[in-house]
Amino acid sequence: MELQEKLKLYRINEAEYGRIQELLGREPQGVEWAVFSALWSEHCSYKSSKVHLKKLFNQSDRVLESFGENAGIVDLGEGERVAFKMESHNHPSFIEPYQGAATGVGGILRDIFTMGARPIALANYLCFGEPEAERMPELIDGVVRGIGGYGNCVGVPNISGQTNFHKSYNGNILVNAMAVGLFTKDDPICLSKAKGKGNLVVYVGAKTGRDGVHGASMASESFDEDSESKRPTVQIGDPFFEKLLIESCLEVMKKDLVVAIQDMGAAGITSSSFEMADKGNVGLTMRLDEVPLRDETMTPEDILLSESQERMLLICEPEKLDALQKVFHHWGLDAVSIGEVIDEPVVRIQWKGETLTEMSPKMVVDNAPEYERPYKEWQKKSDESFVGASDNFENLDELKTLLADHRGCSKEWVYKQYDQRVGASTARDCSSDIGVIALPSGRALSVVLGCRPHIMRQDAWMGGVDSIAYPAIEMAAKGFEALATTDCLNFGNPEKTEVMSEFVAALDGMNKACEAFVTPIISGNVSFYNETLDKGVSPTPSTGLVGLRPSVNNIPHSSFMSEGDEVILVTLGDGWSTGYKAEMQSQNSRYHFSTELSELAKRTQSLREVVNSGGVSASRIVGNFGLAYTLARMTLANQKGADIRYEGPATYEAFYQVVLTTSKDNSEYLLKQLRDHELGAEVIGSVTGESLKWNGKQLSTKDIKEVYETSWGKIFPQL
Amino acid sequence: MKFGLKILPKPEVLDTQGRAVQSTLERHGFALSDCHVGRYIVFEVQNDDPAKAKEMATAMAEKGLYNPLIESYELEKL
Amino acid sequence: MKFGLKILPKPEVLDTQGRAVQSTLERHGFALSDCHVGRYIVFEVQNDDPAKAKEMATAMAEKGLYNPLIESYELEKL
Amino acid sequence: MSRVGVLRFPGTNCDRDIWKSIELKNKTPEWLWYEDSFDPKAYDAYLVPGGFSYGDYLRSGALAALSPAVDSLKEAGELGKPIFGICNGFQSLCESGLLPGDLMRNESGRFIDQLVDLKLQNSSQWAPYETGKVFRMPMAHADGRFFINEDGLQSLKNNKQIWLTYESNPNGSVENIAGIMNEKKNVVGMMPHPDRALFDWMGSTDGLQFFDWKG
Ligand SMILES: Nc1ncnc2c1ncn2[C@@H]1O[C@H](COP(=O)(O)OP(=O)(O)O)[C@@H](O)[C@H]1O
Numbered sequence A: 001m002e003l004q005e006k007l008k009l010y011r012i013n014e015a016e017y018g019r020i021q022e023l024l025g026r027e028p029q030g031v032e033w034a035v036f037s038a039l040w041s042e043h044c045s046y047k048s049s050k051v052h053l054k055k056l057f058n059q060s061d062r063v064l065e066s067f068g069e070n071a072g073i074v075d076l077g078e079g080e081r082v083a084f085k086m087e088s089h090n091h092p093s094f095i096e097p098y099q100g101a102a103t104g105v106g107g108i109l110r111d112i113f114t115m116g117a118r119p120i121a122l123a124n125y126l127c128f129g130e131p132e133a134e135r136m137p138e139l140i141d142g143v144v145r146g147i148g149g150y151g152n153c154v155g156v157p158n159i160s161g162q163t164n165f166h167k168s169y170n171g172n173i174l175v176n177a178m179a180v181g182l183f184t185k186d187d188p189i190c191l192s193k194a195k196g197k198g199n200l201v202v203y204v205g206a207k208t209g210r211d212g213v214h215g216a217s218m219a220s221e222s223f224d225e226d227s228e229s230k231r232p233t234v235q236i237g238d239p240f241f242e243k244l245l246i247e248s249c250l251e252v253m254k255k256d257l258v259v260a261i262q263d264m265g266a267a268g269i270t271s272s273s274f275e276m277a278d279k280g281n282v283g284l285t286m287r288l289d290e291v292p293l294r295d296e297t298m299t300p301e302d303i304l305l306s307e308s309q310e311r312m313l314l315i316c317e318p319e320k321l322d323a324l325q326k327v328f329h330h331w332g333l334d335a336v337s338i339g340e341v342i343d344e345p346v347v348r349i350q351w352k353g354e355t356l357t358e359m360s361p362k363m364v365v366d367n368a369p370e371y372e373r374p375y376k377e378w379q380k381k382s383d384e385s386f387v388g389a390s391d392n393f394e395n396l397d398e399l400k401t402l403l404a405d406h407r408g409c410s411k412e413w414v415y416k417q418y419d420q421r422v423g424a425s426t427a428r429d430c431s432s433d434i435g436v437i438a439l440p441s442g443r444a445l446s447v448v449l450g451c452r453p454h455i456m457r458q459d460a461w462m463g464g465v466d467s468i469a470y471p472a473i474e475m476a477a478k479g480f481e482a483l484a485t486t487d488c489l490n491f492g493n494p495e496k497t498e499v500m501s502e503f504v505a506a507l508d509g510m511n512k513a514c515e516a517f518v519t520p521i522i523s524g525n526v527s528f529y530n531e532t533l534d535k536g537v538s539p540t541p542s543t544g545l546v547g548l549r550p551s552v553n554n555i556p557h558s559s560f561m562s563e564g565d566e567v568i569l570v571t572l573g574d575g576w577s578t579g580y581k582a583e584m585q586s587q588n589s590r591y592h593f594s595t596e597l598s599e600l601a602k603r604t605q606s607l608r609e610v611v612n613s614g615g616v617s618a619s620r621i622v623g624n625f626g627l628a629y630t631l632a633r634m635t636l637a638n639q640k641g642a643d644i645r646y647e648g649p650a651t652y653e654a655f656y657q658v659v660l661t662t663s664k665d666n667s668e669y670l671l672k673q674l675r676d677h678e679l680g681a682e683v684i685g686s687v688t689g690e691s692l693k694w695n696g697k698q699l700s701t702k703d704i705k706e707v708y709e710t711s712w713g714k715i716f717p718q719l
Numbered sequence B, C: 001m002k003f004g005l006k007i008l009p010k011p012e013v014l015d016t017q018g019r020a021v022q023s024t025l026e027r028h029g030f031a032l033s034d035c036h037v038g039r040y041i042v043f044e045v046q047n048d049d050p051a052k053a054k055e056m057a058t059a060m061a062e063k064g065l066y067n068p069l070i071e072s073y074e075l076e077k078l
Numbered sequence D: 001m002s003r004v005g006v007l008r009f010p011g012t013n014c015d016r017d018i019w020k021s022i023e024l025k026n027k028t029p030e031w032l033w034y035e036d037s038f039d040p041k042a043y044d045a046y047l048v049p050g051g052f053s054y055g056d057y058l059r060s061g062a063l064a065a066l067s068p069a070v071d072s073l074k075e076a077g078e079l080g081k082p083i084f085g086i087c088n089g090f091q092s093l094c095e096s097g098l099l100p101g102d103l104m105r106n107e108s109g110r111f112i113d114q115l116v117d118l119k120l121q122n123s124s125q126w127a128p129y130e131t132g133k134v135f136r137m138p139m140a141h142a143d144g145r146f147f148i149n150e151d152g153l154q155s156l157k158n159n160k161q162i163w164l165t166y167e168s169n170p171n172g173s174v175e176n177i178a179g180i181m182n183e184k185k186n187v188v189g190m191m192p193h194p195d196r197a198l199f200d201w202m203g204s205t206d207g208l209q210f211f212d213w214k215g
């Protein structure tokens, strides 16, 4: 093959090629091309983002594992710990929505149980294009079926999520999945650090096929006309097989039969083997010809690059192999030894007795390229002259148009297809603004996703702040303390200065907020090149936060509960955005935000304490589309209305406000509590009747429910 | 005119159902191999000209009855 | 010896998949009727005696590959 | 204290949930692995949990019905032992012939997770209450549309084998059927999940009343 063809096929540029020659002191040969192609791809090496990720705030006294491993781990106390991570599967989902989304869920689950944690919750963050965009209904249908099809079958409840729409996703949908796993008292944490000369390298799980060969490097490229021709065999997920893998892997770890374990994700066996050896400062031999194959005609290169699903690589002491295999056979799976751990720090890849290559994992992994992609200093667009005074909200029919829009209507069609309760631990499901799981200790764990793309589009820095502050405040409003964060940074082409500038600004905003709220980022994933024919997605750094509450009982609801309850508006910060409505109606978009993040965090903590002091019947952050829409949403569940008198904006979005309701008897006490904590709080009305009254104008709860719940079906009749 | 459409996973694509069905039947003492599970679709086309009808049936298969990324099909006249 | 098993829902059973497929195709402007969606299973039986092999294949179908309450099947030798 | 055998197939995923439910009622659950036949006399009652046995491949519950454990379960049924299948457990009992009829793809063609209200049509030892009582609990399935042919339906009615019905039909089941019994009334199955309605924080505690069986 011509050198130029080679470089194109393996997606290695001239400079990287030169570096490889330098490192090897010779030309790369045979499978070495595949190894470098995989491990130096954007997807595996984070070459465009590493320099910035290093700056992330990632520690707190609760953090047990942060980056480096398959997922981050936080300590909840009382012997309970959780591992969690979020990952994207954008490109595969655009090509084959069902399998793309399904294998995304499977992959993130493996990152969790490889560490020894039992998966207890899933959440998903989706971005679609305009409803009328080409293929869009089909893509939505496939993605939702895929996520449900995998998660429901493997038996992990999906308890939260977000579904966004914008034209910038027309050619690049985003499919991000988050998984959370629990370690109870005596569950060991297993790492991927290979060690122990003479220990065995054991291959477990599904046979290897041609699935996704060259997939990792493909996920590191923009789509263009000939993406068709580049298509690798579609990866097929088997949730049934994954369930068996979960049970068997957790069993061998509990029985202390494994020294180290790692799932085979992007770039399959290549990245697992090199990374395990690299972390342990040891070497490995791998007899590729002993890897179980689905297709006997596969070449060593195919095997190295295969991304077949539901496979694990583990290290096991020779005398424990029998016991290990017994467990896997019990679950109907195979476990075969394909190599050994050696002292010499090289990965020796063998094929039918001959050595194909022998490379130092340090050399390959630690020398992966790192780029300081050019970007511009960020100019915040905060406009102090914008004080969010009246947004001249005319009448409640405007509210109806918001409730009827695909961006504002119910997403029940989506989450109804997810099993939200398997495991019998779900205390709040997708219909609530936060997902909650009951822990064995009787405490409650919350999961909330962040990142509001319309705020990102106003200002990447502010959007970054919001992607942490918003979910943290949603948790506080329900009495939860946000503990840590995972993220999934979805951006366009990092070789473009504007894209890189937004990336850096968003990350800086997130990072400052994480420091202020003490929600370290302990795991995550970067997805660049979300771009088709030169059009990229608007910046979308989705986040997933987990939080803790001392008890699973008496968590405030999200809707008006009882006639006569007082409605209190709590203000935590000084800032406004013209918001989603302005963007939708392409009015000029402005915002300002002038609260110190440390102050915002302090008030958020105060809010949490007040909420947990009791008596709050319902709570909700003032979110997309502003206060009027938020209140309308609060009438849905129980069809209880409210009489509201409020002179401030109806549709502008505050940074930040929270609505609380409490009984008349308790409101004096609650207001005093709030004010003692120096939180701005005013009674804006009371729960009453069968309609939402806004300064005299009214809309019946029946109409609100009808338009909110039936609009999706009208927008997507084919679904 | 009536047609039957046999749809099977492409050989290079993992057939999750076939794998499960085969291993289960084997565990229950059946000697089989190379088991694959797909879909069978029958439908009637309003056109008496065999050539035309066949053309329409093929168009339907191509348009939406099978997924070319992961499946292959065979059309039979009934 | 290779066999193909065509499984279709019985006429008295409401075939929701068939209904869905038909309406999708009709939305795409195709004229069809009487659309039914079932399963197609292919497998190899280790026995060279055609009669014996057929017997084994039938046994597998009867043992559980189809459900007589809701489905009917047709076995074909490939 | 009564011993309860809980069947486990590859892909069963509500096994731990059921375990909790049984312990809440101070009974003793024990696992029964699908590959092993067991002594049908050894247990006072049997539960077949929900999930996706064999990934719901072929037909929900069809491959589970072929396992040795189910052969033993059939003997237990003959002996009149109380047997209760929930969701995928119900599907497996139908596929194995322990219960009449079968469960097919929901009319919408989609998986549905939602709260439902169930009405007790005929009392059983698994829910020994006066008929007409209404329970609220979640359902979560893709294949929950109960089907049985005309004659079958008639005999269900004649023998008072219709156990539970949906107050509003979510999946297209004939006659809103959510759960049924066998002729001897010792084997029952239902699609919704009493094992997911045990505590206030779950949104309902009505499920507790389904684990009060005699014996
Ligand atoms: N993809 C999804 N998966 C699960 N739940 C979702 C998904 N998309 C939206 N939801 C749920 O639907 C509800 C409404 O979502 P949304 O319209 O974004 O309003 P909110 O401002 O409350 O997030 C939320 O409670 C959210 O949990």
Ligand SMILES: [Mg+2]
Pocket: A161, A162, A433
């Ligand atoms: Mg939300």
